[in-house]
Amino acid sequence: MKQKLVIIGNGMAPGRMLEELFEQAPGLYDVVIFNAEPRVNYDRIMLSPVLSGEKLYEDIVIHGDDWYARHGVTLHKGAKVTGIDRAAKTVTSASGVTESYDKLVIATGSLPFIIPVPGHTLPGVLAYRDLDDVEKMLDATKRGGRAIVIGAGLLGLEAAYGLKRQGMDVTVIHIMPTIMERQLDPPAAYLLEKALNDRGIEIITKANTKRIVGEDKVEGIELEDGRVIEGTIVVMAVGIRPAAQLAKDAGVVTNRGIVVDDGMMTSDGSIYALGECAEHRGVCYGLVAPLYESAKTLADRLIGGASEYRGSVVNTKLKVTGINLFSAGDFAEGEDREEIVLRDATAGVYKRLVLRDNRIVGAVLYGETADGAWFFDMIKRGTDISEMRDTLIFGQAYQGGSPLDPTAAVAALPDDAEICGCNGVCKSKIVGTITAKGLTSLDDVRAHTKASASCGSCTGLVEQLMVLTLGDSYNPAAVQPMCTCTELGHDDVRRLIVAKGLKTIPAVMQELEWKTSCGCAKCRPALNYYLVCDWPDEYADDYQSRFINERVHANIQKDGTYSVVPRMWGGVTNAGELRAIADVVDKFEIPMVKVTGGQRIDLLGIHKEDLPAVWADLGKAGFVSGQAYAKGLRTVKTCVGTDWCRFGTQDSTGLGIRLEKFMWGSWTPAKLKLAVSGCPRNCAEATCKDIGVICVDSGYEIHFAGAAGLDIKGTEVLGLVATEEEALEHIVALAQMYREQGRYLERIYKWAKRVGLDEIRRQIMGDAEKRKGYFDRFVFSQKFAQVDPWSERVSGKDKHEFKPMAVVGMAEAAE
């Protein structure tokens, strides 16, 4: 019979412990997790980028639901454990779940410390520990005003930066004379304070909070010296304390935290403690690297090993974009200590090394942090530096005459030098895995080694290792910039448009620091699409940023004439329509009439000046634009289905027409072509379309991500639904997901390959709420998109497009 392992808490430390456990001894335990938060395991270090809008929650999930399923883990979400019965070996949650255990791991983490000043319970007083806090803060940013952050430590400053980025005024209150005093010496603190001031963050040091002002919500704070600062929220980031109460109540020995030995075992031989709630050799850690180290030890113990955790030296990096700051070890001054300092005011660089007995014990680097890993490595090893003392501060590149090349500096690191501090990954592990598994991308390296997969600040080092290992075949610029106007890739731009609420092209270019004054022919149409998609009701389409075809609603041909394709819903037409087309062809002497692959009639060789008149005549017969020029919904091709065909299983023509009437007018990243076939004989060729439907007796098989152009590719199956209603909802939701995530000009099959078929199926087939959300957003945006561009122009819109500005020196004028 399998032993049962119960874990209280679902943070990063137990997550890592389980990864180790499953890798080394899969199936050894039945695992049950209680999570007080109603969600999966996510990367808490990355809350700051979520707050600042530089990342989304989805980006920081470490283990999705499928991970728990795959490893057979029972996860009780939103289940706060209220009691441990050590005699019966059971735990019970507030939600009433009781589980017995053979081994119990307490990983309850820590609680934010809230200063009990008057007013600390007012709505608007927030902590900064989990996603709920971040969501509350983001909510507050929508109302604007001033945020007051109490505590200028790592978390406080990251919160301040995030709130500032979200458009709030921010004041940071700090009780000590300098900020981040636990990690920084005063000169570095000064440089940091100045840099934050430059970013519009006000910092008040030596300030003690007397009370929080407000009647029924926060209105500000009053300091001991009488100053009052107005604000709409107060974020307390003054420290954490280990959440040890549960263990204490159960009679487990606690001090500040839950006391553990070098095997992470508590005073009860069946109970372990891990993470921020644990106290090891008198130290409670709050950074991820030591927690991951101890997680490894615990995993080994749980499978019968004997490894020991001996404590960690920690280093810190501040995750504020554009500020480089590194500190490690102990840098207090002392009798037996010497220091080496380098300052370069112009470049904004400050470096300080603290030495004892010719060994580095502490390092503070500001402005230039590339050598952080090297110094940190020497601190941990206790390397004797007397040989290189004179040039030590200049960094690794100066030692031994090696060139000033970052790759060479990485090459010179010893094999066991730690590259990723968060995940404790050393150089040889990264290099070895790249070689052994033939990895070629940063994402692969992250997936296989975990290096650079948490806070990401070692990404540069990891990339240099990839260059070193793979040579020129690796291009570190993994993100392809949108165009030469920016360094940002499409995904970053899309995310930032939403995160920063950018609603015009000039706003995007200003905020994202475009390098050209008004973009280029690559980025402007892309930005226009992203803004149309993200702000359907607020953004005014910028015609001058559209390719000519979308500006004049016809397709430009090689001789500068245009082709016109009227919409024939589902490819069905009639005598009246055909007669009207014939009349137009005669009247305007249209030289060519051609049937297209999408079951439409194409009229080619029309002069631009004639377009409005052609549309007017077609419009009288009931035609609207077929949008054969659009990066948007083009055609829905159908077969005759149950109406006529002796094999037809469903009304494929009807569904095709319904889909086309529902979706016409919508803009998409690239063209979108659909087809509906009434049976698996597939006469409408639905299995090479962007989205296709194969009707079967039991319903509708939805396909997507086919291609029959530059690439040829059969579709993938999204799933089977029973009714026409459901088919419509699923298809529309899929189209909206693509609209929201696709890069401009990226066809659906390329997007699907990038995002992953399973992820798309999970969201569209498996998550009804998500699907409904996509569907509703599509419907909303259609309110603004379903306007026939032809009739608009027949009524005089954009008249200038179709007439010359002037006619010079000609006997007869054009009009």
Place this chain on the structure above:
Amino acid sequence: MALETKIMSRSDADAVTSGFDRDWVDIGVIHEIPVRGARCVRTPQGRIAVFRTADDQVFAIEDRCPHKAGPLSQGIVHGTSVTCPLHNMVFSLETGQAQGADEGEVRTIPIRNRDGRLSIAVDKLSLLVAAE
């Protein structure tokens, strides 16, 4: 870091051409051209594309890409350049030169802007005849 863009005034474009005897022909007012857009002027010698940039500079060039004769007036206007709608060649509106790695040149036509009224120099137009 965003680059500063120098904003030049073209209000005195005729200074460039002073000293020549030249027939200026009125073609309309600047507001008839969309910002970051173009309009055409038809002449016996062919179409002229008249551009208006984001900062209200105006330029006139022959409406014919030297590559495959694409109508440059239909292209996307960015800065003081236009991208041909057929094959994406980019031309400077100021010099008529192809940008980037491409080679080629499109004829420029003197244009002046007096308080919003635009005129082009027609003596230059007759030079286009040979090209047609």
